[in-house]
Amino acid sequence: MNVNGLPKYIQVKNNIEELIHSGKIKPRDKLPTESDLCEEYGVSRHTVRKALDILEQDGLVYKKQGLGTFCSENRKQKTYNIGFISISLHDYIFADILSGIDSILHENGYQIILGNSKDDQNREREILNEFLKKDVDGLIIEPAKSGYNYPNIGLLERFVDNKIPVVIIDSNFENDKFNYITVNDQQGGYLATKYFIDKGHTNIAIIYKGLHKPSINRFKGYEQALKENSIPVYNDYVKKYYVSEFENPKKFKEEIRSLAIELIKAKTPPTAIFCFNDQIAILLKEILDDLNYKIPEDISIIGFDDSKLVRLRHISITSVTHPKIKAGQKAGEIILDKINDEVSDLNENVIFNPKIIERNSVKELRE
Helix, strand or coil: CCCCCCCHHHHHHHHHHHHHHCCCCCCCCCCHHHHHHHHHHHCHHHHHHHHHHHHHHHCCEEEEECCCEEECCCCCCCCEEEEEECCCCCCHHHHHHHHHHHHHHHCCEEEEEEECCCCCCHHHHHHHHHHHHHCCCEEEEECCCCCEEEEEEEHHHHHCCCCEEEEEECCCCCCCCCCEEEHHHHHHHHHHHHHHCCCCCCCCCEECCCCCCHHHHHHHHHHHHHHHHCCCCHHHHHHEEECCCCCCCHHHHHHHHHHHHHHHHHCCCCCCCEEECCCHHHHHHHHHHHHCCCCCCCCEEEEEEECCCCCCCCCCEEEEEEHHHHHHHHHHHHHHHCCCCCCCCCCCEEEEEECCCCCCCCCCCCC
8 A cells, every 4th residue: 555655654644534524434434444444445553543533633523442443523613614516616607696795705705615616526626625634615616527426415414414404506406405596597597488489489409518407407308398399309409519629619619510510411401499508509500600600590590608708789689597696695595594503494495587688680571
């Protein structure tokens, strides 16, 4: 056992600490006996005891005479720090969400520690572990790639087990340990698609992110609106991508361009495209402009989030609303309530209903 030249007792300590932070060893769980740890790690009893002594000093474990070593709840004095992890820190809707959170927390004496996962679950895990070590008083998180096989649930549960409240923004894992703040994404996708239909469009495409739970729910709304209006869901019109705009921006733009070209070269090209968010809508508009297609004369588009960018006069894209500042404010309020024990143990599930904001990106086809 020799990792990067570290002493054996540090390696054992680090391994046990990782098991604790990952939630594999939970609060009040009894750790294996010293003999079992010696056998598991192939080290002496002296080495195991040194490792356990450090973990006890750090407050991660405690010993009961004659009973063994147990995982502690590891709650210390208030730090007045709240962790906030977003999939991106660039100026999209993040700034508005952060502004909403800060407007509530700052006036109550709390500061925000930012983490940028860049939509990478491994990077997110590293940040979560760091926040656990810093013993933040609360956690607000926009999960990375939440639509499929999300691996960091155990880590999030570890926060709650340590009595650190967790608020999840824009995703719902149907796990009652957490608080949730979402927009009704399926309804939003339905509203956008129905808006196209009401304008006379029947050849309606969608571009959406395959590993993002809000995006998947917006696709469900798209399907629902088409089926309710007896319009077939054509595979040629459904474009799903898996490249993260935050992990690999260049590849992401190339992927969206490729999907856009596939749509306009289809046997029967769509007259309208629903984009799962405003970033896609703006990029699509740029791509179509380059290809000499006019919006909305040639193709109509709708985005989602009603960001500041689509409100610009030279862009002016119809979009579905996202609560942004209100969502951030509600996240801050829930965190404070949970920290101060002002509400019951029941966690909150806040769902905002979206609406369409009309601009100049959809053509009327009905006479």
